[in-house]
Amino acid sequence: MLRQPVTVWAIAFACAVSFMGIGLVDPILPAISAELDASPSQTMLLFTSYLFVTGAAMFFTSWVSSRIGVKRTLIAGLVLVVVFAALAGASGSVDAIIGFRAGWGLGNALFISTALAAIVGAASGGSRQAIVLYEAALGVGLAAGPLVGGALGSISWRGPFFGTAALMGIALIAILALLRQPRNAPAPAKVSILAGFRALRTPALLALALVALFYNFGFFVLLAYSPYPMEAAAARHGLEFGAHELGLVFFGWGLALAITSVLVAPVLTRRLGLRPVLFSMLGGLTVCLVLLGVFVENLTGLVVVVIVSGLLLGVMNTALTEAVMEATDLPRNVASSTYSGVRFMGGAVAPAVAGPIAEALGAGAPYWVGAVSVLVSMLVLGVAGRTLAHIGRSHESAAGEAEAIAAGDA
Template identity: 55%
Template structure:
């Protein structure tokens, strides 16, 4: 059994961290914001489900490839300018997607959106980890909290705006990201350029490390199941835009809750490796239930909502493990890991649509369940490396715990001296 890494509250942070976290909330809203309008897009633009799922494919595949360039860019212009550039690109391309009149145009503009998303995601995680108080584990929990809140709110807002017009969610993202852009410009202090400029090939070279490659391949398979559910499940539900928004809001609430509370508890009880094995096994069984009950609306909806719990747990534990499983610098590790995992997330929804068209609606989910099951086998090949990652997390938590205890002691001493002098 493993002890819980870190007991310091992750919510005592400087304002710059909160500004980036707020921008993360808005950014992650974009993941689920379009989910409720997928059937409406197919109907309104006379497109097949597989064509509509290209919105995920273009977005995530471009995000994956662009991840390789994030370190190259940020090491030359600094983290803040990279954040601002990513947010600005998202604002422009989300607005263009909303103004588009064809499914091809939207897919193309979502690709541009993915470029901005890559610059923002990789850099925001590095900024939060580098600037947050309370240690590495606390920073990851804060990042996953932002992710969970964004994912939870996104479908609700998407359902409401999509009920007015399918263009509404795209324009909604543009407005919200513009707000996040202003907050980042105002609240995040200018960051110096790193002393060492990173090359484009460094993330690819980082994948030579067995632990990082193992985690990346595991995440690729896991994301195949995740984005099969997220990108294709709205079609067999046969629900209206508002109803789909409510379903995926329930799903997002579970993602947020279990990312913040469930993941630390499970890791404390079982350790990284056993917690991930159990969670992936339960997620595979849940996707299998989706495959079996695809034609039964109630069973399908319940299974989709429940999947949020497993996704939330996996996101938090895996992100922490990736950052400590190898000696690679954290921004490089994040870029390498993101490149591999987003490939799976990008290809899965399109493959799901094609499989459903050529076979039946159950097959995509059977494949998704199988992919997550295979991920367990891949992860087991790096079992000893996960134990090393856990020791690194405990060491980080212990060092920051000591620093915070000393800070609290000095604060209490200063307050006591103030009371004494005033009396």
Template identity: 45%
Template sequence: MSNHVVNTDLTDGSAKLEEGGFFKQPRAVWAVFFAGIIAFMGLGLVDPILPAIAENLNATQSQVSLLFTSYNAVMAVAMLVTGTISSRLGMKWTLLLGIIVIAIFSALGGLSDNIWTIIGLRGGWGFGNALFVATALSAIVSLSNSGTTQAVILYEAAVGLGISVGPLLGGWLGAITWRGPFLGVASLMVIAFIGLITLMPKSNLSRKDRPKTSVLDPFRALKHRSLVIFGLTACLYNFGFFTLMAYAPFVMGLDEHGLGFVFLGWGVLLAFTSVFMAPRLQQRFGTVKSMSVMLFLFALTLLVMGIWTNEQWVVIAAVVFAGALLGNNNTLITAAVMNASPVERSTASAAYSFLRFLGGAIAPFLAGKLAEWFNPHIPFVVGAGFVLLSVVLIMANQHHVKHVDHAGSGH
């Protein structure tokens, strides 16, 4: 893999998407794609069962929100070592190791009866997910025969589909028992493992020929100010993202099926906009400007949820609408990070992901605590404030990040 960031400009991706070549990928790409959907299901799968877990295990909202905190905190730290592991094991075995870890910890979570045990096991699940997620993008780009642009869009499609299907499956299995989603992920991971080990080729490089990545590389990457700006922006944005994910289920007053359908609508919009709308926004308005507008609108959406928290239909509509904003922003910020600095792609992703998931680790627990300390409105208002700060950060550092809009053509 080259030592410079390859072109991940999305402006031609949406046009090529419709030509048909996008879908003519090697079987190995589709195996990683399918496994990616399952891995990203884990993010939203527990959403519809958060109230049920709290009720069945006599846990508070803030304790249940730690299921997201432990998952994201371990993911953040693990992102720093995934490159080192992958450079030694190779992409295929790193992906398979991630799948095995996810399957084991999700199965153990489904068999546990103690909230603190499950919180710890979700951390293990997060480690497996970090191994998988950090390697999946590189794998799809390397194995794809249609260029980096379309490979990135294919990866974002897997993210979107996983996030959208996860809550629906979680609601369906969760209505049977709260253990269902945990055991369901473990079962699906077995299928993903079989698909990957069968369809994904071995690396052409011998172990000694693979370039070794140091644990310190992501920290060295953070000397690039643009990468730090986007990482901190994502950290602040994730305060809002995970306030919505981890806290909104408690104020909607819906059962597992109802929550599953709300987050399905949210996820479908997220998937659609990340693949089809974000490239067009980038082409017309530029990455930085489009990202800033999407973040500002998301802050307003959270503020609306904070003001009308007691109006069920307002919260439901706001959650679904937020999916469109989040889908656009996820793709735009991924493209920006890939073009932000002259750092090898996986290293830049690891450094950025470390900062991003720190926000996702703090936000769920903070939201639950704010609701306990003050009232149900405050978590959304505080989340809106953090997202607004991310816009201020981008605007204040515009001259350090504006180059990402031109990186696609000459980087």
């Protein structure tokens, strides 16, 4: 996996920085609430506006990239992220930050959906190695985001936004300098503006997109809501649990996610098959959400379960992305953008409803709702068994796969 063209590493670095934007605000949500006199429900909308616009735009990114090309789409996305991250840092109200996070989400959509297809197309070693590399970048970004957010957020809540703008500026320069279009490369096939929606007519993609929708609801309940119970639990024991401490917790969570996405997921999917791994990880995440609901007033319990959940989420993300890439014969950019669009919608809903649910039903209620949502994703995966039968078989060993490729070439 390490023997990749420099172009792949440039895109992977930019991916890592891009995914930092998801977890970056996690440690500073309580600080933003205090500094800007906003409720937890309002500040969690920083996730919702970002993820909703990201998800909605994903349906059209394949159309955009087919018109202006992969490199220009990547650059446009990076420029938007740099601009809107800087504007969010300069904002004076939570409503302004919510709005600028929406613009940030648009840039993120243009970049992420195109980056996955670009890495798969440019990487050596086949699509599976490329997907692992992409998920590794995702894990590194999710791990580094809270750490950077906590470190800079302990100085000022504005710091993480300006820090992201600077890092994305570096990624932009790297893409401009290192991404080379092959000479005499054929023009990209034109994609209909409705291609993303039409892709959902494919039963296998629709099934996996729905699995991702309900799974991501539970994922972002855990990610966006957990800082508030942690802070409250610490306060009950007279402890200060600010941006730095939250950053360390979610760094541990993201590091666990990155490790299993790279080192564990490929082994499990090769030996057990994709569908058994998906079922196992979804079941484990359900248990984690239930435990978070039980330990909602226990700081140690919350911290331990959140970090352990990262081990499951790393495997789940890699296996689910690989399943999407294998499930259909659709163009990679269409399949990945459509799947990601539905997936991010689940993430957008979770922060918007977690706050009101907690206010109405108690601090543990969002975790219970998240657990039910993950159970629904397991139900969808089970009902779609025949549709997904072709991805449910155990993968071959690396040697057997190489022999099959050699035989096909012969």
